[in-house]
Amino acid sequence: MTASDFDSKSPAPAGESNADCHAASGPMEVGDEVRWKPASTGLEFPAVPFPSRRVFEVAGASLLRALVRRHHQRLLNTPIGHLFPKDPARFAAGVEKTADFIVEATGGPALFTANHGHTCMRSRHFPFTIDELAREIWLAQLLSAFDDVGFPDEVREEYWNWVESLSIRVINRRTMRAAPRRIPLAGAATELADALALQRRVAAVAV
Template identity: 30%
Template sequence: MSEQQGITFFEAMGGEEGIRRIVEAFYPKVQAHPLLGPLFPEDITPVMEKQRQFLTQFFGGPPLYSNQYGHPMMRARHLPFEITPARAAAWLGCMEKALEETGMAKELRQAVLQRLEGPAYHFVNS
């Protein structure tokens, strides 16, 4: 899946509705995960909204995150949290389950996870 085929990841993922479904499937898994849950506030709604905006932008949709918060600077924004390799892997595992749960085709799931793997491990700071 690529823009060379005439379609962005964002479009292939179902656009705004697809990203919303992914985020809604993802965060219950994150909250329930023993390594990840403690990093997040009890009211996860604002986190979900930021993630929706970021993923929309990251995958080729409108720059919702930057329009509201400026440059993403995601590594800097994650520095206050202890991000270990195990937590990065857990995050990707939760995302993989969410993508599967939303019915995303295997080939697209793999491409999306591959695209997220670099940033997930780039945030490791412990």
């Protein structure tokens, strides 16, 4: 009733999952009485399996911090790179703060809560526009960072299952009706191929 009604040329949105939305339809039904459309769920946050201390015990603080650093170096060169500070010192400080969080959440020293209090994951991200594709780009780079730093195979799935589900709670801009995709570690590279292809196209334009 506001903006998009103004442009009949706008393409059908991608990812449309509401099967009846683009179906042929007759006139609206209007009767003698008010007609209630029932309540529904706009976004469901799936359950999140927070890691056991096994992740910290197996990977160790150094490798966990290396993973976070490598992940964020990679993110800088993606379509969501603009979300991070351009100033190298501020960027590095942010990476170390995130590493503090990861170390504590996986069973290491409580460096994050001691300095920053409650994690407030969703609230902390509200100032930044994060849509479904941004989440997939973030996950795709984590997948590559696992390999880059040689993250131990035996705790990859536990780590992945945690952030794959937690990251859905950070999305604050919806661009499609479809629920954010679930992306198990097995097959993640294939599932995330679209996000990676977008990154390659952006990189090619930048060259």
